[in-house]
Amino acid sequence: xxxxxxxxxxxxxxxxxxxxxxxxxxxxxxxxxxxxxxxxxxxxxxxxxxxxxxxxxxxxxxxxxxxxxxxxxxxxxxxxxxxxxxxxxxxxxxxxxxxxxxxxxxxxxxxxxxxxxxxxxxxxxxxxxxxxxxxxxxxxxxxxxxxxxxxxxxxxxxxxxxxxxxxxxxxxxxxxxxxxxxxxxxxxxxxxxxxxxxxxxxxxxxxxxxxxxxxxxxxxxxxxxxxxxxxxxxxxxxxxxxxxxxxxxxxxxxxxxxxxxxxxxxxxxxxxxxxxxxxxxxxx
Amino acid sequence: xxxxxxxxxxxxxxxxxxxxxxxxxxxxxxxxxxxxxxxxxxxxxxxxxxxxxxxxxxxxxxxxxxxxxxxxxxxxxxxxxxxxxxxxxxxxxxxxxxxxxxxxxxxxxxxxxxxxxxxxxxxxxxxxxxxxxxxxxxxxxxxxxxxxxxxxxxxxxxxxxxxxxxxxxxxxxxxxxxxxxxxxxxxxxxxxxxxxxxxxxxxxxxxxxxxxxxxxxxxxxxxxxxxxxxxxxxxxxxxxxxxxxxxxxxxxxxxxxxx
Numbered sequence: 001x002x003x004x005x006x007x008x009x010x011x012x013x014x015x016x017x018x019x020x021x022x023x024x025x026x027x028x029x030x031x032x033x034x035x036x037x038x039x040x041x042x043x044x045x046x047x048x049x050x051x052x053x054x055x056x057x058x059x060x061x062x063x064x065x066x067x068x069x070x071x072x073x074x075x076x077x078x079x080x081x082x083x084x085x086x087x088x089x090x091x092x093x094x095x096x097x098x099x100x101x102x103x104x105x106x107x108x109x110x111x112x113x114x115x116x117x118x119x120x121x122x123x124x125x126x127x128x129x130x131x132x133x134x135x136x137x138x139x140x141x142x143x144x145x146x147x148x149x150x151x152x153x154x155x156x157x158x159x160x161x162x163x164x165x166x167x168x169x170x171x172x173x174x175x176x177x178x179x180x181x182x183x184x185x186x187x188x189x190x191x192x193x194x195x196x197x198x199x200x201x202x203x204x205x206x207x208x209x210x211x212x213x214x215x216x217x218x219x220x221x222x223x224x225x226x227x228x229x230x231x232x233x234x235x236x237x238x239x240x241x242x243x244x245x246x247x248x249x250x251x252x253x254x255x256x257x258x259x260x261x262x263x264x265x266x267x268x269x270x271x272x273x274x275x276x277x278x279x280x281x282x283x284x
Numbered sequence: 285x286x287x288x289x290x291x292x293x294x295x296x297x298x299x300x301x302x303x304x305x306x307x308x309x310x311x312x313x314x315x316x317x318x319x320x321x322x323x324x325x326x327x328x329x330x331x332x333x334x335x336x337x338x339x340x341x342x343x344x345x346x347x348x349x350x351x352x353x354x355x356x357x358x359x360x361x362x363x364x365x366x367x368x369x370x371x372x373x374x375x376x377x378x379x380x381x382x383x384x385x386x387x388x389x390x391x392x393x394x395x396x397x398x399x400x401x402x403x404x405x406x407x408x409x410x411x412x413x414x415x416x417x418x419x420x421x422x423x424x425x426x427x428x429x430x431x432x433x434x435x436x437x438x439x440x441x442x443x444x445x446x447x448x449x450x451x452x453x454x455x456x457x458x459x460x461x462x463x464x465x466x467x468x469x470x471x472x473x474x475x476x477x478x479x480x481x482x483x484x485x486x487x488x489x490x491x492x493x494x495x496x497x498x499x500x501x502x503x504x505x506x507x508x509x510x511x512x513x514x515x516x517x518x519x520x521x522x523x524x525x526x527x528x529x530x531x532x533x534x535x536x537x538x539x540x541x542x543x
Binding site for chain 2: 007009010011013014015017018019021022023025026027028029030032033036045046047085088089091092093095096101102104105106107108109110111113114115116117118119120121122123124125126128130131132162165169170173174177219220223224225226229230240243244247248253256257260263264267
């Protein structure tokens with residue numbers, strides 16, 4: 001009981017304000033949202049608190065299932081690309097000399113702290129008909145006339161990757177950095193090639209962090225509505241757009257909350273998978 | 285042979301930096317364009333920055349955003365700092381830990397619709413206050429995390445000595461802990477401000493019909509016809525982010541905490 005752990009007054013002063021605010025502003029709203037699924041819509045938005053399960057059966061209409069499936073595919077593709085690009089990047093940063101390492105990391109963090117809308121807007125300039133990418137491709141003679149690069153599913157994938165790649169690189173970097181160099185030396189001393197060492201020592205030990213990165217990339221990609229709108233031109237809508245529209249256009253809040261349940265389920269499943277893998281890594 | 289392969293390791297790094305920074309560089313470059321074609325550079329000028337200063341909608345959005353961001357920053361800093369010390373020194377509860385960190389991990393959209401249902405259920409009028417409250421769900425955990433990193437690197441023996449000499453927890457906090465935490469608190473405050481300045485999803489759902497924040501204004505600009513002054517606005521916002529991240533790095537060596 002050292003360091004005043006027993007003082008109830010201190011506990012109240014330090015923990016009280018934060019816990020009260022976060023409970024009211026995050027825990028209660030999330031619980032309300034979960035309960036809303038069982039109620040009926042109000043005529044102009046809002047919720048009429050009468051019990052129903054109709055929201056769930058509606059979710060299984062092909063219209064919605066298709067969007068859910070598309071979102072899973074897009075978010076999955078973004079996550080795989082982020083892993084394939086993010087892993088070697090994080091690995092490379094960890095090999096840099098200390099001074100460059102700091103600069104390299106700041107350059108990875110910076111995009112995350114800049115305005116998301118503006119970063120997506122930047123791609124509309126880059127990919128539009130007369131934009132830089134088309135200019136460059138015509139310039140080097142690869143194409144004759146500008147390609148339709150904007151407003152398709154591929155653009156959405158690029159945008160989401162651009163938005164969340166930092167979130168994959170940072171946890172992997174952290175894991176590579178914490179790796180005990182003696183493990184790799186031991187592997188090399190025992191005659192393993194660098195490639196073998198990578199696949200049987202480095203990769204398995206950094207996999208749990210890579211999966212944290214995967215969750216951090218997948219979840220916001222899956223529920224995004226800004227990127228499908230700005231870069232997808234509304235032609236490649238995702239779960240986030242469905243939720244947004246139910247709340248702000250169709251004004252069917254209970255059904256919107258029910259669609260959000262899909263996001264929650266996906267998030268929980270991914271977190272569980274991550275936990276299983278990291279437990280297995282630790283016990284191995 | 286060895287040297288060559290080790291150079292190759294850095295190739296992905298350069299490609300990723302091109303990917304990250306070419307789009308941003310194009311926006312910054314085009315913000316100094318003399319003409320109004322968003323794709324062709326017709327010479328250097330600062331016209332778009334001048335236009336920006338006279339754009340009522342943007343100035344109004346900026347005003348609203350600053351009110352929200354300053355408020356978010358102040359409340360998050362005080363409450364988040366207390367929370368960080370409380371979590372590190374006054375509890376071991378996993379539930380409390382979860383409540384303090386979960387909101388920052390939740391997808392923004394989920395939190396945004398939960399809050400909209402909540403505000404409606406208690407008849408809370410949507411406006412700048414509801415946006416500010418929404419931003420606290422990320423601001424408070426954010427400050428708490430940054431301050432805790434600092435707290436973990438601090439020597440506890442001074443605090444223990446203070447307690448042993450009969451100081452109350454509050455005296456110890458104000459005389460010993462707080463001064464040592466100052467750089468972490470400043471860094472947390474700056475990050476909370478920057479977050480609020482750029483945050484769109486929570487603001488979009490918590491905003492009333494009459495007072496949009498700057499990101500909401502940008503959203504409608506991007507969706508309905510691009511005007512080139514958005515490049516100038518983007519450049520200014522990017523500058524704020526760069527300054528904030530560099531300042532945070534100076535104060536806390538935040539890159540070290542990744543190890």
